[in-house]
Amino acid sequence: MTEKAERFVVTYRVTPDDARPIEAHAKDICIEETVEIPEDAVPASHWDAGIVGVIENITERPRDFTDMPRDYDVRISYRVDITNNQISNFVNVLFGNISIRRGIKIVDLALTESQAKAFGGPRKGIDGIRAALGVHGRPLATTAVKPMGLSARDLAALCGGYAQGGLDIIKDDHGLIDQHFHPFEERVARIMDAIRDANAKTRHNTHYYPMVAGPFADLERQFSFAKAQGCFGVLIAPLLIGLDAGFYLARKYDLAVMTHPTFTGTHFHDPRHGMTPAILLGTLFRLFGADISVFPNYGGRFTFTKEECVDLAQALRGPYHGLRSAFPSPAGGMVIEKVGAMLDVFGVDTALLIGGALLRYSSDPMVSARAFVEAIEKAVTEKGTSL
């Protein structure tokens, strides 16, 4: 069985918090994420069958100064079948109980072809979204409709203006759920009406992605409603509604998926704990089915570094067992003036997301939207599309 069972490899960056050898820390992970019993209680056949995680290799990382704590990249392999190729089981094997132990960060994931196929990745991807929008050779112009607390009519009027100004994708602010100010069904229906009217005038396709975050009992009905109203995609927050729920329902109703990073942040603050943004918001969300992954860009009001953002974009668009590419969507305090700089960093296959700054740019959403799209076109003309 040992030779036969397919395995995948997780790279954990481990910073030991005690004097035990790194091999002991690595073995802790192998056991904690699988059999979760004392080493001497593991049945012999379990070792033979490779059910316990296996240390593939351990590399000490170079240190700039000798008084820095030692850390190591520890590659551990697991049998594919213990994850059942189901999203929450898979994440539980990668980083379940060990999330509660100190000094463990996931920095790389080497999956098998069969895993990539089983999870499936983006169903539309960059090409599918571009084809449906009819937009090629430039970044997408994307915004979030807000603020929470306006009426559904006011939100729809804003969206109509944005669509007339030529935006590609309007998503709900992720705080817009099903509150009495703007109940889900009324909001989606009114916004889709406003956008359809605008699209008929502009002959441009603006898409609207509503935030779908209803409780378990309503969730499927909301996906189905969004589809029935003609939405091309939806916005989901996987860490709130369940790691697999939104991906599954979007696939069932043939909706594109934009993921939101809300409630993910504790993974990112410390280089010793959690997962990197590239792993969680990049590799994993793409694997599970994200077509667009929204993340807090560097230089806004959040704390990702430029390098982290570039790595994340690479995780969404680089080759990975033939999965479709997903759009990186840098956001969080972006402004029109930064469009050129963002094009330089992220290239054309990017869904630029400017939210609040559009409200501020002009009281007429059509004017703001047009300025955003023109800034993108100008930047592409100046810089070329080979980026």
Place this chain on the structure above:
Amino acid sequence: MTEKAERFVVTYRVTPDDARPIEAHAKDICIEETVEIPEDAVPASHWDAGIVGVIENITERPRDFTDMPRDYDVRISYRVDITNNQISNFVNVLFGNISIRRGIKIVDLALTESQAKAFGGPRKGIDGIRAALGVHGRPLATTAVKPMGLSARDLAALCGGYAQGGLDIIKDDHGLIDQHFHPFEERVARIMDAIRDANAKTRHNTHYYPMVAGPFADLERQFSFAKAQGCFGVLIAPLLIGLDAGFYLARKYDLAVMTHPTFTGTHFHDPRHGMTPAILLGTLFRLFGADISVFPNYGGRFTFTKEECVDLAQALRGPYHGLRSAFPSPAGGMVIEKVGAMLDVFGVDTALLIGGALLRYSSDPMVSARAFVEAIEKAVTEKGTSL
């Protein structure tokens, strides 16, 4: 409207990471968790209506040394209705985007009576679980059946032995899902058979709580199956299957809820980021419906301090708007020899959980279980039940 709209209060411990005044950091939270637009773009009526978070007060915390970073307890109130009294929306308002900003930790939650009623808390609670087990005046003896990778028959034999030895609750190890080694339905059916047989002999009630973690499409069927097989409760991992999914389905199928902390750990490592164990695994899980909350005890292989564990137990059992009390279930490397010490710290209303150490204590699960129960009875006799 301002006077009328009900508000609740979150206490954030804020450690500023820049030189701006604490008031600026506090206002950032108020905006980020609600309207999420630049302050000068917020409609005037939104301020009047109290839709933006409101700073109630700010207290600088005492420092032991003047070279420690300053930190503050910032109390911010939000309108209840923006959360829709739905679990994932509520968590999104408490700690959504700000999870990605540095230096913010939730340390207290003052909810309203109406919120407590809406979420409902434990449906069985300590009293309901005790009544069904017929066990009073002592901590519960609880174990996890494992390891993953045994056959369903072997797991059932183990459970039968534990039940004959008089354990109160046997839960699945949280890594046991629906793998081919022990498919969910076969496992639940065989284990329930084994436990029923044992209960008929011992006249004690042992309960079995299967781990329910199926993908969205199978989840409800698994809850329904557990109920149909006669399970009293289930084990769920809210951060994997969706913050509300398991609580909702357990309520629908009248099953007790034991929560597992897997994948929560990044909240706990840093006093400046996330939520305290007492808030996430205590106040919130209890509010949402946990009857038993499993957590990594101090002194085992995890990193909670004794004080964090005691605070967590208090959050599960202390008065909170009339919600039922939930069992704290300290776990993670516990052994029979520690039963007395755990009774001293946690008192009788505790579900002591010893997992792997029972496998090690004896090759006969009945012997291990009996030793565990006897250790509990002995400790209670020696120390009294007034703890």
